[in-house]
Amino acid sequence: MEQRKWLNSAEQCKANLAAVGDALYAIGGKWKLMIIVALMDHPKRFNELQRTVTGISARVLSNELKDLELNGFVSRTVNNQYPVVVEYSLTEYSLSLEDVLKALGVWGKMHRERIRKMK
Known part of the structure; x- marks a missing residue:
């Protein structure tokens, strides 16, 4: 699987995971x-x-x-x-x-x- 441009380092991956977690907390669910x-x-x-x-x-x-x-x-x-x-x-x-x-x-x-x- 190719690596995505916006996730090209472990730090960026961690930051994006945190950001997605924050978004899902605010607007997640059914x-x-x-x-x-x-x-x-x-x-x-x-x-x-x-x-x-x-x-x-x-x-x-x-x-x-x-x-x-x-x-x-x-x-x-x-x-x-x-x-x-x-x-x-x-x-x-x-x-x-x-x-x-x-x-x-x-x-x-x-x-x-x-x-x-x-x-």
Whole structure:
């Protein structure tokens, strides 16, 4: 296997492993990126978000939203009217994931087609 240009030393490999570990800590898991994608078109209330991200439980969605908020990707807005309305929206910082999400989308489509051809 050929060595990749961006991993041409043990120190660079270690640094990249740490960086990927940090990224996976912030956005890893099954749901976080899907929640971010679901919020791209407009802010959503909790139930709308749960309907959009098919298969996620309320408890998991709540926990993931808290993690995304702590990491600066999502903001939570409480409108003190009756009834109380809570909306979730993306922050400016979440725009830093645009290239990552595009690359994952392109790769995901390519992978799906590859798997379909194998069957």
